[in-house]
Amino acid sequence: MNGKKxxxxxDTAVGRKICAVDTPTNPIGVPEGQRAVTVNLGxxxxxxxxxxxPAPGKITADCTGGRSAAPATPAPAAPVQTAAxxxxxxxxxxxxxxxxxxxxxxxEFERITAxxxxxxxxDEIKAxxxxxxxxxxxxxLAVLRAEKLDKVRDGRPSxxxxxxxxxxxxxxxxxxxxxxxxxxxxxxxxxxxxxHLEAAQKAYKGSVGLKQVLYTMAASAGYxxxxxxxxxxxxxxxxxxxxxxxxxxxxxxxxxxxxxxxxGFIAEETTWREIAKIRPDVKDFREFSTYARLNxxxxxxxxxxxxxxxxxxxxxxxxxxxxxxxxxxQITRQAIINDDxxxxxxxxxDFGVGAAVTLAEDFWKEFLDDAAFFTAxxxxxxxxxxxxxxxxxxxxxxxxxxxxxxxxxxxxEVVGLPAKFLLTGNALEFTAREWLMSTAIVSGSGGPIPAxxxxxxxxxxxVSKYITSxxxxxxxxxxxxxxxxxxxxxxxxxMPTIEDVEPDADELGISMRCYWDYGxxxxxxxxxxxxxxxx
Numbered sequence: 001m002n003g004k005k006x007x008x009x010x011d012t013a014v015g016r017k018i019c020a021v022d023t024p025t026n027p028i029g030v031p032e033g034q035r036a037v038t039v040n041l042g043x044x045x046x047x048x049x050x051x052x053x054p055a056p057g058k059i060t061a062d063c064t065g066g067r068s069a070a071p072a073t074p075a076p077a078a079p080v081q082t083a084a085x086x087x088x089x090x091x092x093x094x095x096x097x098x099x100x101x102x103x104x105x106x107x108e109f110e111r112i113t114a115x116x117x118x119x120x121x122x123d124e125i126k127a128x129x130x131x132x133x134x135x136x137x138x139x140x141l142a143v144l145r146a147e148k149l150d151k152v153r154d155g156r157p158s159x160x161x162x163x164x165x166x167x168x169x170x171x172x173x174x175x176x177x178x179x180x181x182x183x184x185x186x187x188x189x190x191x192x193x194x195x196h197l198e199a200a201q202k203a204y205k206g207s208v209g210l211k212q213v214l215y216t217m218a219a220s221a222g223y224x225x226x227x228x229x230x231x232x233x234x235x236x237x238x239x240x241x242x243x244x245x246x247x248x249x250x251x252x253x254x255x256x257x258x259x260x261x262x263x264g265f266i267a268e269e270t271t272w273r274e275i276a277k278i279r280p281d282v283k284d285f286r287e288f289s290t291y292a293r294l295n296x297x298x299x300x301x302x303x304x305x306x307x308x309x310x311x312x313x314x315x316x317x318x319x320x321x322x323x324x325x326x327x328x329x330q331i332t333r334q335a336i337i338n339d340d341x342x343x344x345x346x347x348x349x350d351f352g353v354g355a356a357v358t359l360a361e362d363f364w365k366e367f368l369d370d371a372a373f374f375t376a377x378x379x380x381x382x383x384x385x386x387x388x389x390x391x392x393x394x395x396x397x398x399x400x401x402x403x404x405x406x407x408x409x410x411x412x413e414v415v416g417l418p419a420k421f422l423l424t425g426n427a428l429e430f431t432a433r434e435w436l437m438s439t440a441i442v443s444g445s446g447g448p449i450p451a452x453x454x455x456x457x458x459x460x461x462x463v464s465k466y467i468t469s470x471x472x473x474x475x476x477x478x479x480x481x482x483x484x485x486x487x488x489x490x491x492x493x494x495m496p497t498i499e500d501v502e503p504d505a506d507e508l509g510i511s512m513r514c515y516w517d518y519g520x521x522x523x524x525x526x527x528x529x530x531x532x533x534x535x
Contacts, residue, residue, distance in 0.1 A: 115139040122146055132283075172252040175216055178204040179256050183345035191259055209339035210331070217249040218242035236333060236508050250500050257348035257498040257512065264352025265495070271464040272363040275421055275476045277483035277523065279320070280494050285517075287321040288488075318523050320488050325358055326515030327351075328501060333508040348498060351514040355496040359487075359518060364466035366520045367485055373522055374530035379404060382531045389424070389431050389473050389533055394455055397531055401475045404526040415526055417482050419475035422459040425467030428533075432461040432473070471533030484527035490517035 112130055118139045119126035125146060129139040177192045178200035188197065204212075218225075223242035225235070243249045282288060300309040329350070335343040374381045382400065387393050397419075404416030424432050435455050459475065476484055493516075501511035 111136070119143055171220070172217070172249075172255070174199045174203065175208070175213060176252050176255045178206075178208045179213060179252075179341060179344065180259060181206050182208045182341050183256075183260065185259055185345075186263070208341060210336055210341045210343065211339045213252075213341065214239050214243050214336070217244075217252065221245045221249075233333075233508055236336060240510060244500065253344075253500045253510075253512065254498060256344060257351070258495075260345050260348040261352035261355070261496065261498055261514070264349035264354075265356045266352075268353055268356035269360060269465060270356070271423075271462050272360055272367075272487070274460075274462055275423065275479060275484060276363070276520075277479040277486045278494065279486055279488040280492050282320075282322055282488045282490055282519070285322050285324075285490075287319055290318050290320075290486075291316065316524065318486070318521070320486055320519045320521040322488060322490055322517050322519040324515055324517050325355075325362075326513060327354065328511055328513045330512070331510040336509065347512065351496065351498055351512075355514060355516055359516065359520075360466065362518075363485075363487065363520050364464065366522060368467070370522075370530065373525055374528075375525075378525040380525050380529050382529065383534075384532075385534065387531045387533050388471065389428050389435075389531070391435065391455065393531065393533075394422075394435055397475050397529055398455075398458055401477070401529045406526060417477045417527075419459045419529070420478040421462045421474075421476040423462045423464065423467070423474040423476055425469055425472070426463060426465055427470035428473055429461070429463040432463075436461050469533075473531050473533060475529045475531075477527045479527075482527040483523045485520065485522050488519045488521075493517065 111133075114136050115129040115134055116126055118136065119129055119142070122143060125139065125142050128134070129142070134142070173192070173196050177188070177196045180188050180191065181197070181200060182204070185191065192200075215223075218239050221242050222245075223239065225238060225242075279290075302308065329347050331343050331347060380401075382393075382397060400416075401419050402416045403414060405412050406415045407413075408415065422432050422436060435453070436457065436459055438453050439456055440453050462476075479485075496514050496516040498512060498514050501513050
């Protein structure tokens, strides 16, 4: 069938029934009601794509009306897409199991290995990173900072000059002794070895200036610039950079500063230390919790089976949180030019006084903010006209604080302890001393009075200038047994820290900073009793 019109019938060329043929020259229609399938043929009757020429026509085949058409070749089935199996999730280790312990140990080992590798060659950073649980990022930052500081120090002047005579064999310690002698440190013999004091006296004759200190430390670092101080900004900057290019100057300042800082610190009122529980070992700045024991453990009778019974302890959750307080001061260019070594003494003494005052103010602000702490509901508040400090009110208060009751493990128990301190402001200081420190109280009229003072020694009188009330007074328990307030410090540093500050390019003096990390929080209401002394 080569492009000719044919009626419905057999197509011997393709071997199937043809309903109608439609050619380009003689088109025919498909009868109504029939479905048509068009097949393009090549020159030899093969479908397009065969070996013949392009088809000259097309065949329309009827697939309905009872006529049978050759079954169409089914299209190949689409390949079945098989979903990739989901990864099997390992079950989380059971808390406390061997698997969890192994996983935790492995993770910690990986961390220690990583931070140790990063801090290789820097033992101080490595030890701190391992001990304090630093991440890799924290360790890397610490190493970068150390490398930056090394570059700064490497860029400072370095010359081959010997240390001035008189300081050999003692170094910065001899110079520190000389500075303390010049500044009038009391009891210097308690702070330095005899040989260092003797060497300092011999070399400096009990008087050393600020310029001499800077030049001596600069020379020990290799500086050999002009020994005559001109006071130019460039020279001051160069000498300071050289002096601070090693740890010797930093150690000297820290050595001297802390001695004079302590003198200033202890000059301030320290009453808070008497009534506070001191916690020196807080690890970091996150809020932490402690638990106060509220009852004493009772021993139980041995049972007939020879087994001891398990005891129970009641406790109460207490919290606290640290923060940092600090300030920067400067030994100015003028002080350096004036050779004022006393500036070092005065500045560090001021640090000590300032730190002591700051903590005391924070402490008493927390202690006296007591509206929700000393209350009738807590049973630790006494008011009324008969509460003014005197013999009868003191007797009543001493009895009351020992009789405090509280529910412990569902049972009401006496948790009170004897008072250790009687705390007042300046207005009641001597009244308190009269009643607690006099061995006898003698009165005129009113009947016989015992010769002995029964209140003698029952509590230790304490006074604070920060308690401004002229009538309020307090009984306080021993903070070791029952803390009413807590002062916590970071990692054992119970005193302020003084450090020199790396001088910036625009600074002509010597900067120093003082900082202190601590936290203060009231603790157990039953550890104290407030008496208003008035209605």
